[in-house]
Amino acid sequence: MLFSLEPKATRRELYDRDRELNELSGSVDRGDRIVVVYGIRRVGKTSLVRAFLSEARHPYVLVDVRQVYFTEGSVSANVLVRYVLDGFREFMGRRDRLWASLRDVLRGIDWVRVSPGGVEVRLSRRSRVDLTELFRAIDEWCEHNSTRFVIVLDEAQYMRFSNIRYDGVLAWAYDNLGRVTFIVTGSEVGVLRDFLRVEDPEAPLFGRYIKEIYVDRFNKDASLDFLRRGFAELGVAVGEGELVEVYEHLDGVVGWLTLYGYLRGVEGLSHKEALARVLNDGARLVLSELEALIKPSRARYLAILGAVAHGLNTWSEIRRYVEVRTGYIADSVFNRLLMNLIRYGYLGKAGDAYVIQDPMVARAVANVSIG
Numbered sequence: 001m002l003f004s005l006e007p008k009a010t011r012r013e014l015y016d017r018d019r020e021l022n023e024l025s026g027s028v029d030r031g032d033r034i035v036v037v038y039g040i041r042r043v044g045k046t047s048l049v050r051a052f053l054s055e056a057r058h059p060y061v062l063v064d065v066r067q068v069y070f071t072e073g074s075v076s077a078n079v080l081v082r083y084v085l086d087g088f089r090e091f092m093g094r095r096d097r098l099w100a101s102l103r104d105v106l107r108g109i110d111w112v113r114v115s116p117g118g119v120e121v122r123l124s125r126r127s128r129v130d131l132t133e134l135f136r137a138i139d140e141w142c143e144h145n146s147t148r149f150v151i152v153l154d155e156a157q158y159m160r161f162s163n164i165r166y167d168g169v170l171a172w173a174y175d176n177l178g179r180v181t182f183i184v185t186g187s188e189v190g191v192l193r194d195f196l197r198v199e200d201p202e203a204p205l206f207g208r209y210i211k212e213i214y215v216d217r218f219n220k221d222a223s224l225d226f227l228r229r230g231f232a233e234l235g236v237a238v239g240e241g242e243l244v245e246v247y248e249h250l251d252g253v254v255g256w257l258t259l260y261g262y263l264r265g266v267e268g269l270s271h272k273e274a275l276a277r278v279l280n281d282g283a284r285l286v287l288s289e290l291e292a293l294i295k296p297s298r299a300r301y302l303a304i305l306g307a308v309a310h311g312l313n314t315w316s317e318i319r320r321y322v323e324v325r326t327g328y329i330a331d332s333v334f335n336r337l338l339m340n341l342i343r344y345g346y347l348g349k350a351g352d353a354y355v356i357q358d359p360m361v362a363r364a365v366a367n368v369s370i371g
């Protein structure tokens with residue numbers, strides 16, 4: 001069903017995305033070592049990666065780093081290793097012979113416990129979890145089996161909440177492991193860029209080739225076609241004018257289109273109710289991520305975004321608005337906050353004017369209280 005809410009898992013279930021899928025599989029088959037899949041919230045990154053994994057021949061693990069962070073409170077090496085080992089289980093059920101040989105390799109690591117039920121971390125006082133040891137073992141196993149292992153770190157920007165520097169680990173893997181590909185995804189594009197620091201000569205990943213795949217919104221034709229097909233599948237008649245309204249509010253973000261379709265087509269909400277619910281959920285999601293980012297200067301950040309959402313677009317107009325709302329602000333501070341919002345994708349620039357490109361963000365910040 002086109003309007004099913006969980007991430008899609010096969011190419012057949014996906015609307016469109018053939019180009020992105022082919023790009024992803026081409027890149028992994030070529031042996032690229034790090035692939036980054038960028039795209040805003042709900043645009044279909046996880047679905048794309050899952051569809052790729054389902055048709056690729058490669059063994060893999062997929063770690064939902066955002067979920068790890070919210071469940072565990074941090075993404076320490078111990079925690080990450082535990083999730084990687086857990087991820088083997090899925091694969092274990094499917095490919096017995098291969099799995100048995102991987103299990104033998106893992107047995108050689110003294111802090112890993114292999115039992116009939118699975119693999120676990122077992123720490124004694126002397127042993128220490130060492131990610132590089134685990135990745136090297138996987139790489140050697142691939143060498144013997146002429147295969148390539150794919151490690152997916154979904155929403156990898158959450159790896160910054162850790163006691164270790166994962167960009168260093170990735171750089172080490174890039175240099176030393178020929179048969180492991182990391183696919184990292186991120187919806188907070190600026191945050192992920194900051195975490196990887198590919199352009200920073202002082203940073204470990206500097207100068208490495210990283211393949212980037214950008215998952216974009218659907219254009220108007222594709223969005224309308226997607227909605228029509230989804231409703232046709234459910235046998236629900238909808239008005240063309242309503243669909244155009246949905247496109248205009250949700251701006252081609254497939255996750256929101258899907259939610260609208262589900263609420264209306266499956267749950268039976270009216271057009272107006274369904275659209276209102278989606279806009280509400282969207283605003284909540286935007287705000288929860290924004291809150292984490294702007295914590296140290298919440299009022300000022302929100303004042304900047306509020307100014308732009310209300311149509312003030314130039315540097316001096318925005319600055320004046322911020323001072324009226326939150327008091328004196330030095331130029332340097334104001335510029336830094338503006339730059340951060342641009343870097344993290346909440347603000348864009350068109351000529352001299354500052355704009356909010358994402359209508360979901362505009363709605364969310366227009367109504368939030370600065371207090």
Ligand SMILES: Nc1ncnc2c1ncn2[C@@H]1O[C@H](COP(=O)(O)OP(=O)(O)OP(=O)(O)O)[C@@H](O)[C@H]1O
Nearest residue numbers: 005006007008014015041042043044045046047255
């Ligand atoms: N190409 C597609 N065709 C049909 N439905 C899709 C497509 N891509 C995504 N979806 C649907 O959109 C929703 C969001 O998809 P998904 O979870 O893959 O996006 P995401 O970018 O990973 O989201 P998040 O930022 O929350 O992690 C899901 O309901 C999924 O089924």
Ligand SMILES: [Mg+2]
Nearest residue numbers: 045046047154
């Ligand atoms: Mg996702």
